[in-house]
Amino acid sequence: MSTAVAIHEEAHVPQPKQVGRPGGFLRRTNFLTALISGVVTAGVFWVVTDKITTAVAGAGATNSMALPSGLNINITMMYIGWVIGFMAGIGAFAGPIRWFLGHDLTHADAEYMAGKDMGREKFWKFTTDHKVVGIQYLVVTLILFGFGGLLAMLIRTELGATWTEVFNPNFYNSIIGTHGIVMVIAMIIVISGPIGNFIVPIMCGARDMAFPRLNALSIWLLVAAVPPLVSNLLMGGIRDGWTVYQPLADQAPIGMIGYQICIITFAFSTGIASVNLITTIVRMRAAGMTWSRTPILVYGILGSSIMGLVWFPMYQYSQILALSDRTLLTSFFVPASGGSVWLYENLFWLLGHPEVYVIVIPATAGMLEYLPVFVRKPLFSYRLAVAGIFGVVGLSAVVWVHHMYMTGWAPQSNYPFMLSTEMISIPFSFLVLVVLGTMWRGKPWKRLPMMAVYAVVWNKVIGGITGVFLSDTPVDQYMHGSMFVVAHFHYMLMGAGLFGAMGVTAYFFPKMIGRYLDEFWGSVGFWTAFAGFQVTFMSMFVAGLQGMPRRVLQFDSLFNISNWISTIGAYIIGIGMLIFLYAIIESWRNGIPAPDNPWGGKTLENFTTTPVPHENFPVLPVVTSGPYDFGTPDPYELADDAIMQQTEGAEKVSAQS
Amino acid sequence: MHLVKEWLQRPYVRRILWITVAITAVIIALSFVMVAFMNQSGGPASSIMDEIEKTMFVLTIACAPLMAATLAVLTYSWWGGWGSVAATDAPTEDGPGIKTNGVAVVTWITICSLLAGFLVVWGLVELATITSSSYGSVPANQQPNSVKPVDVNVTAQQWLWSFEYPDSGKITSSVLVLPVNVPAYFNVTSLDVVHSFWVVEEGVKIDANPGAITNTGFTPTKLGTFNVRCAELCGLHHAYMETQVKVVTQEQFNSWIREQGGNKTS
Numbered sequence: 001m002s003t004a005v006a007i008h009e010e011a012h013v014p015q016p017k018q019v020g021r022p023g024g025f026l027r028r029t030n031f032l033t034a035l036i037s038g039v040v041t042a043g044v045f046w047v048v049t050d051k052i053t054t055a056v057a058g059a060g061a062t063n064s065m066a067l068p069s070g071l072n073i074n075i076t077m078m079y080i081g082w083v084i085g086f087m088a089g090i091g092a093f094a095g096p097i098r099w100f101l102g103h104d105l106t107h108a109d110a111e112y113m114a115g116k117d118m119g120r121e122k123f124w125k126f127t128t129d130h131k132v133v134g135i136q137y138l139v140v141t142l143i144l145f146g147f148g149g150l151l152a153m154l155i156r157t158e159l160g161a162t163w164t165e166v167f168n169p170n171f172y173n174s175i176i177g178t179h180g181i182v183m184v185i186a187m188i189i190v191i192s193g194p195i196g197n198f199i200v201p202i203m204c205g206a207r208d209m210a211f212p213r214l215n216a217l218s219i220w221l222l223v224a225a226v227p228p229l230v231s232n233l234l235m236g237g238i239r240d241g242w243t244v245y246q247p248l249a250d251q252a253p254i255g256m257i258g259y260q261i262c263i264i265t266f267a268f269s270t271g272i273a274s275v276n277l278i279t280t281i282v283r284m285r286a287a288g289m290t291w292s293r294t295p296i297l298v299y300g301i302l303g304s305s306i307m308g309l310v311w312f313p314m315y316q317y318s319q320i321l322a323l324s325d326r327t328l329l330t331s332f333f334v335p336a337s338g339g340s341v342w343l344y345e346n347l348f349w350l351l352g353h354p355e356v357y358v359i360v361i362p363a364t365a366g367m368l369e370y371l372p373v374f375v376r377k378p379l380f381s382y383r384l385a386v387a388g389i390f391g392v393v394g395l396s397a398v399v400w401v402h403h404m405y406m407t408g409w410a411p412q413s414n415y416p417f418m419l420s421t422e423m424i425s426i427p428f429s430f431l432v433l434v435v436l437g438t439m440w441r442g443k444p445w446k447r448l449p450m451m452a453v454y455a456v457v458w459n460k461v462i463g464g465i466t467g468v469f470l471s472d473t474p475v476d477q478y479m480h481g482s483m484f485v486v487a488h489f490h491y492m493l494m495g496a497g498l499f500g501a502m503g504v505t506a507y508f509f510p511k512m513i514g515r516y517l518d519e520f521w522g523s524v525g526f527w528t529a530f531a532g533f534q535v536t537f538m539s540m541f542v543a544g545l546q547g548m549p550r551r552v553l554q555f556d557s558l559f560n561i562s563n564w565i566s567t568i569g570a571y572i573i574g575i576g577m578l579i580f581l582y583a584i585i586e587s588w589r590n591g592i593p594a595p596d597n598p599w600g601g602k603t604l605e606n607f608t609t610t611p612v613p614h615e616n617f618p619v620l621p622v623v624t625s626g627p628y629d630f631g632t633p634d635p636y637e638l639a640d641d642a643i644m645q646q647t648e649g650a651e652k653v654s655a656q657s
Numbered sequence: 658m659h660l661v662k663e664w665l666q667r668p669y670v671r672r673i674l675w676i677t678v679a680i681t682a683v684i685i686a687l688s689f690v691m692v693a694f695m696n697q698s699g700g701p702a703s704s705i706m707d708e709i710e711k712t713m714f715v716l717t718i719a720c721a722p723l724m725a726a727t728l729a730v731l732t733y734s735w736w737g738g739w740g741s742v743a744a745t746d747a748p749t750e751d752g753p754g755i756k757t758n759g760v761a762v763v764t765w766i767t768i769c770s771l772l773a774g775f776l777v778v779w780g781l782v783e784l785a786t787i788t789s790s791s792y793g794s795v796p797a798n799q800q801p802n803s804v805k806p807v808d809v810n811v812t813a814q815q816w817l818w819s820f821e822y823p824d825s826g827k828i829t830s831s832v833l834v835l836p837v838n839v840p841a842y843f844n845v846t847s848l849d850v851v852h853s854f855w856v857v858e859e860g861v862k863i864d865a866n867p868g869a870i871t872n873t874g875f876t877p878t879k880l881g882t883f884n885v886r887c888a889e890l891c892g893l894h895h896a897y898m899e900t901q902v903k904v905v906t907q908e909q910f911n912s913w914i915r916e917q918g919g920n921k922t923s
Binding site: 169240241245248430433443454458461464547549550633 | 691694697708709712713716717720724727728730731734735739740743744746748750752753754755756757758762765766769770773776777779780783784786787845849850851853855857858860861863867869871872884888889890891892893894895896
């Protein structure tokens with residue numbers, strides 16, 4: 001009774017006064033106003049900057065070195081204006097401004113912002129509900145994959161047409177760079193965005209993320225970050241690959257500024273999302289959900305968020321410094337003025353390598369999450385899986401130099417970094433054992449998510465052995481910068497990451513959308529893409545072994561056959577992915593409605609209704625058992641016991657006689 | 658021992674072991690195919706490339722059993738060796754409740770750690786070997802070799818290579834010419850952006866950085882014409898930034914130097 005009294009008394013605490021209707025300014029903002037505001041602000045920033053730079057030039061800046069290139073500054077300010085204007089237009093600054101004016105957000109305001117009782121328009125607004133953010137992330141991810149995939153088709157078309165240059169070198173180099181960075185961004189968010197935002201808080205038994213408004217901020221920062229990147233193709237391109245090594249990037253046209261602004265903005269988005277996920281996972285798990293009862297996906301997202309939070313700033317700094325070299329004529333990375341190209345390479349790969357695990361760990365953890373459900377067995381050696389995840393997270397900090405074996409930066413460092421790189425295979429092997437042990441003697445339920453596990457482990461084995469080659473400095477001396485590397489990281493990022501994400505999405509689709517993913521078309525798309533994938537990248541391994549460098553558009557005729565095969569495979573991937581996309585769209589609209597517990601799982605998201613109600617649970621759950629308590633007593637163990645008893649009995653008998 | 662014997666008598670364990678053996682054989686066969694592809698353009702043309710190919714073999718063969726075991730369990734589960742539930746049905750009964758197995762975990766971690774340890778040790782020794790074959794960062798005139806090496810200054814720029822022979826006067830060539838069985842030592846730099854000096858069949862690669870000199874070297878052991886390619890994206894015509902290395906006899910090399918107007922032969 002005393003608790004109820006306490007709650008009752010709390011109701012008398014004076015609430016902030018409601019100013020205007022609930023939601024206030026946010027009632028008028030949506031994606032359209034954001035677009036308009038973004039474009040207008042960008043224009044204003046352009047005009048004002050242009051006036052200032054012209055005025056400074058006119059005022060007789062005698063030293064031409066003191067006056068940075070006007071166009072670079074104008075473009076930079078225009079993109080910054082776009083990001084600020086877009087975020088203002090979506091209403092991201094409404095909360096702080098209202099606080100500044102003394103109008104605290106009331107409960108009604110918060111409910112409006114969470115999209116309570118709102119129709120589909122909430123998906124176009126600055127909505128704080130984690131379920132809405134999850135769906136927004138899903139759609140953005142699909143768009144990014146579509147765009148990146150289209151560029152991949154163009155790349156393979158160029159490489160397949162060995163007899164001619166289909167595209168001019170500038171455009172070709174720009175699409176390989178844009179394909180790379182778009183796909184990396186999409187892969188970083190593909191699990192942590194949709195699944196991490198939608199499912200993880202429910203899996204933890206929370207009503208929302210720890211910081212709902214930061215959650216909305218992270219998705220809309222992502223949306224603001226992408227157009228500058230894509231616009232590079234219209235502004236001379238980024239002809240430098242996704243790594244944009246300096247000082248080559250300094251030579252690039254103004255499109256490079258779009259890339260840099262995109263990365264700087266996206267790093268904020270990732271950092272904010274990571275803080276939010278970490279806080280939610282550490283602080284907001286349900287009563288009784290100890291660290292031994294926390295689902296493995298939650299651990300995976302936690303590990304991935306930690307890596308993103310710690311390492312993404314390195315990449316962000318590298319781009320801030322590069323942008324400063326371009327606009328303010330500093331020389332961090334300009335060797336002619338005392339800068340260092342190796343500084344750039346180090347900063348870049350300090351994120352560049354952990355980012356691989358940011359991608360692979362959530363996909364792997366997602367599969368470990370549902371594997372027990374499909375074989376109806378406990379997750380084999382749960383603690384080993386957690387140890388594996390955090391082993392990878394820890395070691396990921398000390399392996400980046402293996403991307404720089406051949407730079408000549410520090411040849412002696414190749415020894416310790418070869419050691420650390422080979423060592424990271426040990427925690428990874430833990431995860432392999434967990435998969436195999438869970439499959440062991442289980443009857444697999446042959447639905448798409450389960451079949452995806454087989455596909456992904458196959459890809460991981462191939463990506464793993466080729467990774468062993470590449471981590472070995474002598475072999476890397478031949479392989480570095482060749483197509484072999486391209487094939488290897490596609491096996492890890494696409495083979496393990498993307499196919500894993502397809503499986504994970506298929507598994508959580510019924511809970512998120514309320515309908516099952518179409519089994520037939522989903523499987524057809526998945527396996528078509530998988531078959532095409534093997535063809536494409538197996539023959540790309542061959543091209544690499546033959547000695548074909550990467551990022552070329554014309555090459556020795558020795559490589560013709562492997563490139564033709566690769567291109568055919570790539571088109572098959574394209575067809576498969578389109579079928580999978582059709583399956584998603586069709587199931588989203590007309591799929592079979594899902595029950596509350598779509599697959600018979602034991603994690604918390606299965607104990608609320610489908611579709612998930614506002615604030616997730618009518619009553620917050622209490623956890624009393626582990627998430628993978630499947631299984632009957634082991635018949636072999638019973639048999640073992642029987643044998644032991646017999647033996648003991650026999651011994652007793654013999655002792656007696 | 659009793660447990661292992663009992664375990665090995667289980668029919669599915671035996672089948673998985675047989676699949677493992679079969680897949681191991683396939684992987685070992687594939688390692689020959691891989692090296693055959695690497696040799697397609699005429700390699701190996703130096704002791705470094707020999708070492709690289711040997712390392713490929715050893716790494717593949719060392720990893721093969723573990724890869725094969727992984728794929729074997731995968732295959733067995735996939736083919737329904739333990740039974741399966743069709744996609745149209747729903748599972749009605751739970752599988753065996755194996756939460757963990759201490760023996761399996763300890764064995765697996767031990768095997769993986771030993772394997773990783775072996776790979777590391779092999780890699781470190783090989784790295785030391787090829788570093789000494791490419792003379793590491795020891796300047797050419799301090800090399801312990803009995804034969805005086807050929808010094809070459811390699812300069813990369815968008816999008817061509819030039820090779821200067823400082824020992825032979827100011828000879829500059831766009832094609833790398835080297836005498837066979839004589840160590841060659843390279844000082845590599847770039848005039849503009851980062852390039853990477855890759856002598857494909859010799860198994861040598863080092864970045865050409867603006868504002869810095871990097872070093873590498875090798876001893877060509879095979880007469881013939883091989884490829885030099887740029888292995889770091891360096892701008893628009895990166896794809897066309899390639900040239901040849903001609904490995905010739907010492908006499909041919911000397912006469913080539915004279916033809917170029919060199920004042921001295923090495």
